[in-house]
Amino acid sequence: MIEKDKQSNIFIISGPSGVGKDTLMDIVADNHPDKVHIAITATTRKSRTNESDGINHYFYNETEFKNLINQNLLIEWAKVYDNFYGVPYSEITNNLNIGKKVLLRVDVQGANRLKKIIPHSKFIFINPESEDDLMLRLKKRHENSDVDIQNRIKESRKEVKEADWFDYIVINYPDKIDKAVEELTILLGLIK
Numbered sequence: 355m356i357e358k359d360k361q362s363n364i365f366i367i368s369g370p371s372g373v374g375k376d377t378l379m380d381i382v383a384d385n386h387p388d389k390v391h392i393a394i395t396a397t398t399r400k401s402r403t404n405e406s407d408g409i410n411h412y413f414y415n416e417t418e419f420k421n422l423i424n425q426n427l428l429i430e431w432a433k434v435y436d437n438f439y440g441v442p443y444s445e446i447t448n449n450l451n452i453g454k455k456v457l458l459r460v461d462v463q464g465a466n467r468l469k470k471i472i473p474h475s476k477f478i479f480i481n482p483e484s485e486d487d488l489m490l491r492l493k494k495r496h497e498n499s500d501v502d503i504q505n506r507i508k509e510s511r512k513e514v515k516e517a518d519w520f521d522y523i524v525i526n527y528p529d530k531i532d533k534a535v536e537e538l539t540i541l542l543g544l545i546k
Contacts, residue, residue, distance in 0.1 A: 356429075356446065361474035363455045364446060365542060368465040369480030370510035371435075372492040374526045374534070378480060379457050381535045386544050391454045393445035396422060399437035402497050412442070430460070430467045435505070439464070455542055462513045465520070478541060479520040480534070483527045485510070490528075 356364070367375050383390045396412040398419050407413045414422070419438045422428050431440030441458055449456045460468065465477055482488040488510055492503045517523050522541050526534040539545050 364475035366477045371506040391449035393458045477520045478522045479517040
């Protein structure tokens with residue numbers, strides 16, 4: 355259990371696949387390395403180009419991941435797009451204990467579960483400008499098949515409808531990433 359007063363330094367970042375959550379969080383963390391930690395997510399999915407184990411994600415096989423679940427080492431977990439994802443408790447507690455703000459990148463269903471587990475955290479939804487913008491972002495990744503992109507767009511329609519219960523919504527406009535970074539930085543209390 356994470357104490358109520360420490361939860362205010364936990365920020366749940368969610369939004370559709372491809373909206374730019376990782377990019378925004380990376381820029382904020384790079385700008386404030388002593389104050390921000392991005393919780394590294396455990397997953398069973400294969401690593402993408404330029405991803406490293408222990409830096410972008412902890413990559414596990416399904417048996418290893420289920421062991422994490424059975425040992426209660428994850429604050430929450432889910433199966434998304436045929437892969438397991440979860441957030442290790444240690445990623446949160448170790449960094450809260452040294453005074454850092456902790457960012458958790460989760461899908462909308464994970465954010466919903468975390469709202470029940472750590473309700474005093476701040477929940478931020480990253481929204482694309484439009485569905486066309488999101489489609490373009492997914493295509494630019496060169497990581498997803500056309501069928502996968504269509505599935506992610508279909509899922510994004512459901513996720514965007516959930517945005518209203520989040521504490522804050524940040525729109526990541528194309529070619530205006532500085533604006534979204536500034537908004538996120540302000541929400542984290544890093545600038546006024």
